[in-house]
Amino acid sequence: MVDSYKAHGRHLPPSKSTAAxxxxTRILEEATRLFAARGFDGTSLxxxxxxxxxxxxxxxxxxxxxxxxxxxxxxxxLSHWNELVPRLLKAATSGEDQYDALLRETVGFFTADPDRARLLVREALDRxxxxxxxxxxxxxPWADVVCQHIRKGQAQGRVHPNVDPEAYVGQMINLIISSVATYKCIGDVAPRGVSPDEMRRRHILELCRVAKSSLFISPASATAQGRENGRENGRENGRENGRENGRAAR
Amino acid sequence: MVDSYKAHGRHLPPSKSTAAxxxxTRILEEATRLFAARGFDGTSLxxxxxxxxxxxxxxxxxxxxxxxxxxxxxxxxLSHWNELVPRLLKAATSGEDQYDALLRETVGFFTADPDRARLLVREALDRxxxxxxxxxxxxxPWADVVCQHIRKGQAQGRVHPNVDPEAYVGQMINLIISSVATYKCIGDVAPRGVSPDEMRRRHILELCRVAKSSLFISPASATAQGRENGRENGRENGRENGRENGRAAR
DNA sequence: CCTACCGATCGGTAGG
DNA sequence: CCTACCGATCGGTAGG
Incomplete structure (x- = not known):
């Protein structure tokens, strides 16, 4: 079906005109795309x-x-991920604004290329x-750093005392990755005429709100952050993860 | 590899001694188990x-x-799921205790048989x-009911005004299903000697805490619910979904 | 980087 | 519910 033994001359290869x-590298990119879309077993060489x-x-x-x-x-x-980690650790200092930056960096990494999230979820199920x-x-490593900051915040009374740091961090990572991986479906929970793109944006916003609201005691996250709609939050995919955010956290 | 054309006499079929x-039905059960574990394309007839x-x-x-x-x-x-829906709708009346029951019923459905969660995530990615x-x-349908109760709670000042009801419900469903589906991996975020079973229990507890803490303004969820450890929460799989919970919500 | 080819296994059918 | 078998496709190799 694919190995068409004819019509493949040097002219017009199915290249995506992705420049050089x-x-x-091209193999890695196409394999990533296809593994993410159809799974490892569902994709042939x-x-x-x-x-x-x-x-x-x-x-x-x-x-x-x-x-x-x-x-x-x-x-x-993972090599792309490792590029992000230093920025993540820098943003992982305590404080609600810093935590917002950390969230946006992490979410941005996966929304910049949702295949990353899909691939991870598939691999987590398969292997x-x-x-x-x-x-x-x-x-x-950096989850431990975040946990330490959470405990410090608890000692200072800025973070809910009943937060289970390790479990909280695990669930937030899980939430970010899986919501990006399956946003095509969870958007179908309640769109009474809302566009899929708009619903996706609202899901990302709500994800960040849930993450902060369930962590900080401060009522700031419950009032200031929520309904600021027309910002540059709904990051488009295709570009590498955002580096223009984190500054204008509020 | 599997179609061993010998040694299959009427004696000792590989039946799991699952009684009658x-x-x-046996086919459906084994197919569910294998599709959930290896995926549709990774499982042969x-x-x-x-x-x-x-x-x-x-x-x-x-x-x-x-x-x-x-x-x-x-x-x-889905037929199993539909058995649960009436109880879900009954528990979906507003109020924090009722919401806790709703959460536990939903979580219980998937922890009772994690294959349900794995299968759903796989299908969401594949199709x-x-x-x-x-x-x-x-x-x-019932997500809409929950959303209505959330809006009512917002009008009464019991629920955070900046909650996006549809997005919130979508993310919580997503969080429940995917955390059960991939608990084998997210448990690896931070176990410094904690047993996997114990870590799984803490993740479920934290999931419920996050869900309530990010919804209700009431400080009750921030104090009473958190650190009650030795309860019957860590439901074992194999049994049908829980019906003994929901009463002793606190 | 190609053509040609390998054994194995796939989903599915014939026929009983 | 079985044996026997089908064409198609799989991952991978030989050889250039």
């Missing part, structure tokens, strides 16, 4: 090769096996042990 | 047939195709349009 990029404009054996020259390609896709995404180890290595 | 149940103790063509006698089996699995789960339509039919 070498072949291995021929499909990926076809999307890149080469043939299956050529793909297997760059990546020794399908599973090796899968691991490379994960590593590729929980592997993703678990990955979470331990790449998420837990 | 007719063959179609031979595997399902083997788990039931029959052969692939026999399975295709009961279900005309693999896709028909998938749809039946979804319907089978978002189909699950979207399903959400519209089976979730939106």
């Amino acid at each position: 990029s070498d072949v291995p 021929s499909e990926i090769a076809g999307a890149v404009g080469i043939r299956k054996p050529s793909l297997l020259y760059h990546f020794p096996s399908k599973d090796a390609l899968r691991r490379s896709v994960l590593e590729h995404m 929980p042990d592997e993703i678990g180890a990955l979470v331990q290595r790449h998420v837990r | 149940s007719d063959v179609p 031979s595997e399902i047939a083997g788990a039931v103790g029959i052969r692939k063509p026999s399975l295709l006698y009961h279900f005309p195709s693999k896709d028909a089996l998938r749809r039946s699995v979804l319907e089978h789960m 978002p349009d189909e699950i979207g339509a399903l959400v519209q039919r089976h979730v939106r």
